[in-house]
Amino acid sequence: xxxxxxxxxxxxxxxxxxxxxxxxxxxxxxxxxxxxxxxxxxxxxxxxxxxxxxxxxxxxxxxxxxxxxxxxxxxxxxxxxxxxxxxxxxxxxxxxxxxxxxxxxxxxxxxxxxxxxxxxxxxxxxxxxxxxxxxxxxxxxxxxxxxxxxxxxxxxxxxxxxxxxxxxxxxxxxxxxxxxxxxxxxxxxxxxxxxxxxxxxxxxxxxxxxxxxxxxxxxxxxxxxxxxxxxxxxxxxxxxxxxxxxxxxxxxxxxxxxxxxxxxxxxxxxxxxxxxxxxxxxxxxxxxxxxxxxx
Amino acid sequence: xxxxxxxxxxxxxxxxxxxxxxxxxxxxxxxxxxxxxxxxxxxxxxxxxxxxxxxxxxxxxxxxxxxxxxxxxxxxxxxxxxxxxxxxxxxxxxxxxxxxxxxxxxxxxxxxxxxxxxxxxxxxxxxxxxxxxxxxxxxxxxxxxxxxxxxxxxxxxxxxxxxxxxxxxxxxxxxxxxxxxxxxxxxxxxxxxxxxxxxxxxxxxxxxxxxxxxxxxxxxxxxxxxxxxxxxx
Numbered sequence: 144x145x146x147x148x149x150x151x152x153x154x155x156x157x158x159x160x161x162x163x164x165x166x167x168x169x170x171x172x173x174x175x176x177x178x179x180x181x182x183x184x185x186x187x188x189x190x191x192x193x194x195x196x197x198x199x200x201x202x203x204x205x206x207x208x209x210x211x212x213x214x215x216x217x218x219x220x221x222x223x224x225x226x227x228x229x230x231x232x233x234x235x236x237x238x239x240x241x242x243x244x245x246x247x248x249x250x251x252x253x254x255x256x257x258x259x260x261x262x263x264x265x266x267x268x269x270x271x272x273x274x275x276x277x278x279x280x281x282x283x284x285x286x287x288x289x290x291x292x293x294x295x296x297x298x299x300x301x302x303x304x305x306x307x308x309x310x311x312x313x314x315x316x317x318x319x320x321x322x323x324x325x326x327x328x329x330x331x332x333x334x335x336x337x338x339x340x341x342x343x344x345x346x347x348x349x350x351x352x353x354x355x356x357x358x359x360x361x362x363x364x365x366x367x368x369x370x371x372x373x374x375x376x377x378x379x380x381x382x383x384x385x386x387x388x389x390x391x392x393x394x395x396x397x398x399x400x401x402x403x404x405x406x407x408x409x410x411x412x413x414x415x416x417x418x419x420x421x422x423x424x425x426x427x428x429x430x431x432x433x434x435x436x437x438x
Numbered sequence: 439x440x441x442x443x444x445x446x447x448x449x450x451x452x453x454x455x456x457x458x459x460x461x462x463x464x465x466x467x468x469x470x471x472x473x474x475x476x477x478x479x480x481x482x483x484x485x486x487x488x489x490x491x492x493x494x495x496x497x498x499x500x501x502x503x504x505x506x507x508x509x510x511x512x513x514x515x516x517x518x519x520x521x522x523x524x525x526x527x528x529x530x531x532x533x534x535x536x537x538x539x540x541x542x543x544x545x546x547x548x549x550x551x552x553x554x555x556x557x558x559x560x561x562x563x564x565x566x567x568x569x570x571x572x573x574x575x576x577x578x579x580x581x582x583x584x585x586x587x588x589x590x591x592x593x594x595x596x597x598x599x600x601x602x603x604x605x606x607x608x609x610x611x612x613x614x615x616x617x618x619x620x621x622x623x624x625x626x627x628x629x630x631x632x633x634x635x636x637x638x639x640x641x642x643x644x645x646x647x648x649x650x651x652x653x654x655x656x657x658x659x660x661x662x663x664x665x666x667x668x669x670x671x
Binding site for chain 1: 485488489490506507509510511513516518519522523524525528529531532533535536538542543544566568570571584585588589594
């Protein structure tokens with residue numbers, strides 16, 4: 144036991160590990176909040192689609208980054224990759240939401256199209272303009288987040304933390320609106336709530352969360368971070384508030400546990416967190432069954 | 439002036455017309471039943487009146503000081519709601535949003551409005567129960583309470599008795615009747631002609647040709663066909 148603490152103590156003497164834990168927990172917190180809404184609105188797939196867009200955006204940002212380093216060294220230090228990635232992903236989210244409503248190409252097809260398109264172009268870009276000698280390694284870590292959480296710079300962590308806090312604050316302020324729009328959009332609109340505005344807000348927040356979560360678990364595993372805690376909580380709890388609180392608590396616990404385990408066992412951070420989430424889902428599912436039986 | 443004046447309204451989806459030349463008026467204190475075949479456009483008509491979709495032609499005018507935030511709506515239940523984790527209280531209070539504006543919490547008065555609505559509909563004791571575990575009749579009453587929270591003056595009900603057993607159906611009709619007697623104007627879509635003839639003051643029959651008039655006029659118009667005055671469906 145003391146060995147474990149010694150190992151952890153050693154790791155936590157490095158600032159980047161502390162950053163990783165702080166950013167990871169905050170990202171997990173905000174990604175779980177909207178999970179309930181996304182699951183219930185049948186928007187789970189939008190999260191998945193957007194994560195691929197974010198991958199493509201990151202590729203573009205990396206290439207631009209290299210270009211900046213080469214041609215505009217004075218710009219490079221001021222702008223990191225994240226703002227650009229967030230911008231592109233938010234734009235895609237708005238586009239997807241709009242096409243989902245009333246066009247010839249239906250929602251799921253539009254998502255599929257944009258997401259695989261972004262994935263393909265992203266990979267292509269990274270190959271045409273390699274940013275390092277190890278393109279496969281770069282791609283793998285973007286997709287699965289194998290090491291990226293530990294390589295965040297201090298400014299990345301500050302940006303992540305600020306955005307995560309902003310998401311939480313917005314969620315709390317608009318909690319009742321988000322509930323109403325999720326439960327019954329037609330009723331909300333009929334009684335004068337601008338549901339389109341709130342849908343847009345949900346889409347934008349989702350995009351921001353996905354870019355943040357990409358740092359933590361990589362773009363392929365983001366959906367797990369958004370969906371698992373919400374689904375687990377929904378097995379057991381019966382009010383929207385309890386489900387939301389439980390899924391937030393669960394997500395934070397799983398992220399913290401996943402990061403610690405990955406440090407001790409030298410496993411990839413992202414997949415360890417998702418594995419903990421999946422395990423938790425299994426237990427909640429059992430608990431839900433037992434509770435249903437008893438009632 | 440009437441609460442709602444609808445003149446020469448035509449409506450449909452994506453340019454395809456499903457109803458045309460609908461004209462009717464709803465005055466304060468009316469109880470209007472909208473009847474017609476399945477797929478004749480009753481729900482679409484209601485959504486158009488509510489502004490959820492735009493009409494293909496014609497005019498919808500609100501009058502008599504009726505404002506958007508005084509209209510309550512009971513939509514048909516959606517698939518999403520059947521497994522939605524929410525308590526009855528959470529659902530009912532979501533009807534208060536249009537009073538709340540941007541304020542994130544409820545005031546004491548607003549909570550009282552919600553409690554009174556639940557009291558009126560006899561579901562006060564269901565407050566902490568999970569919505570998806572309620573019976574069909576209880577769910578409809580929760581949704582009706584939500585509509586009441588939103589509505590001071592006008593209620594639009596889209597098939598409030600769909601899927602209810604006969605006892606719950608009767609209770610639902612009596613509740614709506616009670617609300618109407620207390621001074622709320624009601625527009626209700628129903629399949630059930632006998633209910634329309636028992637409780638309503640006006641009938642709007644949509645379909646190939648549109649009829650609008652009082653229940654008396656409807657009886658005399660000969661549209662009841664084989665159903666007779668005590669027809670069941």
